[in-house]
Amino acid sequence: MTEQNPAGESTDVQVPTAKKVPVERTHHGDVVTDQYEWLRDKDDPEVIAFLEAQNAYTAAHTDQLDGLRKQIFAEIKGRTKETDMSVPSRRGRYWYFGRTQEGKQYGIRCRCPIRSDDDWTPPEIADDAPLPGEEILLDANVEAQGHEFFSLGALTVSDDGNWLAFSTDVVGDERYTLRFKDLRSGELLDEVIEGTAGGAVWSTDARHVFYQTVDEAWRPDTVWRHDIGVGGDDVTVFHEPDERYWVGMGTTHSDRYLVIGVGSKITSEVYVLPADDPTGEFRSVAGRVEGVEYSAEHAVIGGEDYFVIVHNEVRDGVKAENFAIDIAPVDDLSARRELIAHDPDRRIEDLDAFADYLVLSYRSGALPRIAIADLRRVQGIPTIDDFVEPHFDQELYSVGLGGNPEWSTPRLRIGYGSFVEPTEILDLDVATGERTLLKRQVVLGGYDASEYEQTRLWAPAADGTAIPLSVVRRRETDANRPAPLLIYGYGSYETSIDPSFSVSRLSMLDRGVVFVLAHVRGGGEMGRYWYENGKTLTKKNTFTDFVDAARYLVDEGWTTPQQLVAEGGSAGGLLMGAVANLAPELFNGILAAVPFVDALNSILDPSLPLTVIEWDEWGDPLHDADVYAYMKSYTPYENVTAAPYPPILALTSLNDTRVLFTEAAKWVAKLQDVSTSGNPILLKTEMSAGHGGVSGRYKQWEEIAFELAWILQQTGAVSE
Known part of the structure; x- marks a missing residue:
């Protein structure tokens, strides 16, 4: 077969010809002959x-593009600060952050101790010098040695800061190997769990890790509990037999509850368990109703514990297509009441709870937005009028919560960016509205945003x-x-x-x-x-x-x-x-x-x-x-x-x-x-x-x- 190159000239490059092997399939009386179904077997x-x-x-x-490819690669490399770091996020007694180093393919995950309990200002990190007390949690470059492919799945530290659970995939099939590291000694435990899904969750006592496995169709379907250092078989905590549902595992932002989320494309269910009772029984927050999706977060409002439920239930014959939000006392889930009503012009996506704030994530006008309620200034249960949206000048932009792992943070970290503005990480003082720039994505080579428009x-x-x-x-x-x-x-x-x-x-x-x-x-x-x-x-x-x-x-x-x-x-x-x-x-x-x-x-x-x-x-x-x-x-x-x-x-x-x-x-x-x-x-x-x-x-x-x-x-x- 003679082809044309992009200039319209004929070329002698020949197309590899695929053989044809007729395979018939019949559905609903329709017979289809597929000539290339034989290409399914990668072991052939x-x-x-x-x-x-x-x-x-x-x-x-595409050989003629080799010079252009090298030029573009050099441009990307030349605009990127190769030795760089993320903004540290505080959790417990440590600041956690990542480093990249010139010449290395993968990131390095690190931490250093906080200076005091009231230390909420991230430390300034030098590109080429460690911070006092800095330790490497995981160097992915070391883990990737000898492998053509490498992907990190779980990377989570126990609440006491002593243990790291991490998982890796060196094939690309999203089946991970889960390992555990004692951060006090730096030693890896002999306990290795093969064939897991990507995540892992610690209990409050740092003795138990929850992880997931997948079925033959690659669907996460089972949650297991592994007891660190105990030995013996892991315990099946939850199994979802319905092939339509995907199982996920996490915690509430307060770390007070372990959460199992079960969801199809149109239906979901949430189970919770106090994180300090890891061997207890999970309970459903709002059951499972076909066609109803919901999520649940723990919040403390006016000194009372609630679950905040984002849902699309039917109320008075009308479905909350764009979602609404209810709250329910954790001890009486039947006593639900509306927090934010459904609005056809506002798609509610999430509500995050902190000790002093509720943060509503939604979209309107084809843009993502956030609005914040300061619980210190609200009498009783907040209404939609108590949520204040931070404004930005660009016509097109993205804004959302950044890394805020600490429930009791005095400031909220948000991420902001646009097509023309490099990504920014900001600290927002909710009470005053003051924003502190923590980091702007570095673009080398004299980038000038004013030369571009959106x-x-x-x-x-x-x-x-x-x-x-x-x-x-x-x-x-x-x-x-x-x-x-x-x-x-x-x-x-x-x-x-x-x-x-x-x-x-x-x-x-x-x-x-x-x-x-x-x-x-x-x-x-x-x-x-x-x-x-x-x-x-x-x-x-x-x-x-x-x-x-x-x-x-x-x-x-x-x-x-x-x-x-x-x-x-x-x-x-x-x-x-x-x-x-x-x-x-x-x-x-x-x-x-x-x-x-x-x-x-x-x-x-x-x-x-x-x-x-x-x-x-x-x-x-x-x-x-x-x-x-x-x-x-x-x-x-x-x-x-x-x-x-x-x-x-x-x-x-x-x-x-x-x-x-x-x-x-x-x-x-x-x-x-x-x-x-x-x-x-x-x-x-x-x-x-x-x-x-x-x-x-x-x-x-x-x-x-x-x-x-x-x-x-x-x-x-x-x-x-």
Whole structure:
């Protein structure tokens, strides 16, 4: 097969041809023949050979970008303060913080003693000198030695400060090995627990650790209790047999209660146990009601103990779609009463409790926001009028609670940032409103935020819905319209993609590329209604919103199809596959990372990881013929046809347990077979990584440089 390179010239690079092995499946009377299902078995040498051939083909086809990749890598590295540290957070008798060191792939977790009980000002840390009493809790560089991949799961210190529980994954399959370290002696215990999920939680007495394991479908389903130094079998504390539910474990912010959270996509339940009674029985806070989601936090208001319950229950025949908040005395959970009512214009996401404050996290106007009630100034139970929102000047920004591990903190730490402003960590004096800057993300090389601008646009969807778009560019780029443009989308799981600063994005913006986030339905940017209108039998809104947004940008003169590239990952990769089928003529490139493009086939198979859990998001095509027909009408792999597809770059990982490598491999094989455009369809597989791609910051920068170079080429921002 003869292809064209990005300049439109023919090339002799040959596409690896995937063999066809017809496999039939039948559902609801519909017979489908899948020619590439054989690519599912990663233990098959022929499958590995196909992936390696695709990697070689992609490398050959992008070889001309090697110089640009090296230049972008150098830019990212040159703008990053490689030897750096996080702002210390106080917990108990110590300040905890992280260090990075030039030349090292991974972070180093450290702590130092507080100076006194009233010491709430973080110590100033020198880049190259330890603090008095500083000790290393965990050096991930040491733990990663000898491994191509490394990921840290749990990293939690007991309340008394004497014990560290940590877990590591050296494969990428998100199954961790849990270990314990005596911080007084620095010795590792002989006790090792294999095959855990990522987290771990200590009891108050520092004698018991709670952890989770997963079932064969990679679903966290069981909570165990491990007794430090005792030996013997660990105790099963909780098991969830329903395959729709995911189990999580944590504590309330007060550390007074251990919490087990059980949730599907539409239903949840919370169990609590006093943290000083670790061998006791967990009790349910509000039961389990199909279609009702809730969370619970412990608060002390007016000297009384309450559980604060964020929920979407039905009251007076109306469901709190955007969630409401109740409180209930911990000793009488039936005596619930409303704290904050449901508001269709305010999506409540969480309420955090501190000794002196309640912090409401919510979103409105497609932006995340916080509001704070000072319990020292409130008589009785606070109302919504007692919550005060800190204001910021930017049109687009993100704000949220920062690291506040101490329940009794006299000041609140918040994080703030935007597309053009590097991330800031601030201490907020709630009583006065005074903000103290603790740290601003360092951007080397003379970065000047005034040279960039961000704005909000609203693109009309075909049904009249206004789709929010977040735009960032260099100021002079506006005079050069139409411009090269990258449009990014996700649009699933009520996940919000909010304004944030990116060092690597500067390499794009400085070459004249405009970056646009399309906040399409299925995401959470505009609240629960926005999500509900982009899932299950309304899922196509996600795809048409993205296409409508892209067409709007072209029609308004922001860009042209020859300068427009689309990007999305995971469920956003499904979005990319769908828009490639819907409007191949609209884009000059589509980048799909770990793309969920064989969604129908995956959701039909309950034996695959996480499938049953996903039925509440996509629908159940196995048992519902209407859902089957609807999904088949949009699933990217099912709808690949002989069409002039744009250049496509698909990225996947061999050990991904969330979106199997099979999806991208099958999709690319089919596209390469039937595309009529002659444009390159590329597949790059990381052979020793998981859903998040490669590990180690320098390797990650190299991967980002690879992607950005391809994007810059396809937008026409650079010439070969």
